[in-house]
Amino acid sequence: MTATHVVDHIHDEPMSEVALRSVAIEALLAEKGLLTDDEVRRQVNLMDGRTPADGARVVARAWVDAGFKARLLADSRSALAEMGIEIPAETPHLTVVENTDDVHNMVVCTLCSCYPRMLLGRPPDWYKSLAYRARAVRDPRGVMAEFGAAPPADAEVRVLDSTADLRYLVLPRRPAGTEGMSEEELAALVSRDSMIGVTDALAP
Amino acid sequence: MPAAHDRGGWPDDTPIDRSEHEYSDWERRVDAVHQVLGQQGIRTTDEMRRAIESLPPERYEALSYYEKWTAALELLLIEKGILTGEEIDAKTAELRAQGL
Numbered sequence: 236m237t238a239t240h241v242v243d244h245i246h247d248e249p250m251s252e253v254a255l256r257s258v259a260i261e262a263l264l265a266e267k268g269l270l271t272d273d274e275v276r277r278q279v280n281l282m283d284g285r286t287p288a289d290g291a292r293v294v295a296r297a298w299v300d301a302g303f304k305a306r307l308l309a310d311s312r313s314a315l316a317e318m319g320i321e322i323p324a325e326t327p328h329l330t331v332v333e334n335t336d337d338v339h340n341m342v343v344c345t346l347c348s349c350y351p352r353m354l355l356g357r358p359p360d361w362y363k364s365l366a367y368r369a370r371a372v373r374d375p376r377g378v379m380a381e382f383g384a385a386p387p388a389d390a391e392v393r394v395l396d397s398t399a400d401l402r403y404l405v406l407p408r409r410p411a412g413t414e415g416m417s418e419e420e421l422a423a424l425v426s427r428d429s430m431i432g433v434t435d436a437l438a439p
Numbered sequence: 440m441p442a443a444h445d446r447g448g449w450p451d452d453t454p455i456d457r458s459e460h461e462y463s464d465w466e467r468r469v470d471a472v473h474q475v476l477g478q479q480g481i482r483t484t485d486e487m488r489r490a491i492e493s494l495p496p497e498r499y500e501a502l503s504y505y506e507k508w509t510a511a512l513e514l515l516l517i518e519k520g521i522l523t524g525e526e527i528d529a530k531t532a533e534l535r536a537q538g539l
Contacts, residue, residue: 250465250539251503251506252531253502253506253509254463254465254466254509255534255539256509256513256527256531257465257468257469257472257505257508257509257512258465258468258531258534258539259527259533259534260469260472260512260513260516260522260527260530261468261469261472262530262534263526263527263530264472264476264516264522267521269476269479269521270472270475270476274475275468275471275472275475278471278475279468279470282467282474283467343447345445345446345447346444346446346447346488347488347491348504357462357470359457359459360456360458360459360504361456363504364455364456365446365451366451366453366454366455367455368446368447368449369447369449370451370452370453370455378455381454381457382455399484399488
């Protein structure tokens with residue numbers, strides 16, 4: 236692949252100097268045979284295809300199937316495999332935590348941006364922001380209030396700090412008034428932000 | 440004072456900017472390049488973190504997320520002898536000349 240091939244895939248302008256350097260680096264790596272355009276494109280498509288809908292499907296299953304929920308909380312990898320979601324061996328460990336009336340979990344990565352990309356896709360900008368990383372551990376309820384959420388006043392709030400080796404997914408509380416809803420209908424209530432723990436799931 | 444990347448608990452009262460941007464092509468690709476190089480054993484997540492965390496504080500705070508990834512990638516590839524800074528400078532100039 237030549238630099239010209241890379242240029243064909245980039246439709247951003249104007250690009251910052253650093254952004255342009257990323258294109259230059261990819262072109263040089265391709266010229267040296269260290270990666271191919273196909274490999275990069277496959278990876279881009281793979282990540283584009285991962286969305287919070289994947290995580291929402293898992294949460295909805297856990298809401299309707301107590302056995303699945305128990306297995307998911309105990310060993311996410313094998314529980315996800317039951318749903319046909321295969322987590323590659325090199326993917327960091329995923330721990331699923333459950334929000335209840337007594338405990339509210341909220342996830343951050345204070346050092347950078349670690350996130351359960353397998354189930355939620357690329358993280359939102361705010362998750363990576365300096366403000367969220369600083370404030371999530373100091374004032375989680377204040378942060379949640381900005382997102383329009385308020386866990387029960389007497390609930391214990393736990394802030395979980397992700398690492399390169401350990402990621403978290405929050406199982407939000409199942410909203411009231413959802414008895415009898417199908418798994419698919421329930422999944423539509425599971426917002427991305429509720430799986431990070433900054434909000435609750437949507438009301439029906 | 441903790442290092443620039445170690446943000447947990449910093450006295451920061453800035454409201455969270457919840458606006459989100461659609462990722463640009465170059466951002467998607469630099470993300471993918473990192474993953475592909477990881478799969479090939481050319482770089483690890485820990486090396487990547489160390490490289491990002493070694494950026495000077497003013498650069499760390501000024502660069503966007505994927506600009507930091509790019510700076511880290513450049514640092515690692517030069518460190519490993521895979522690319523030189525001169526090669527990257529020259530290729531960047533070539534791309535600029537092509538109108539990017």
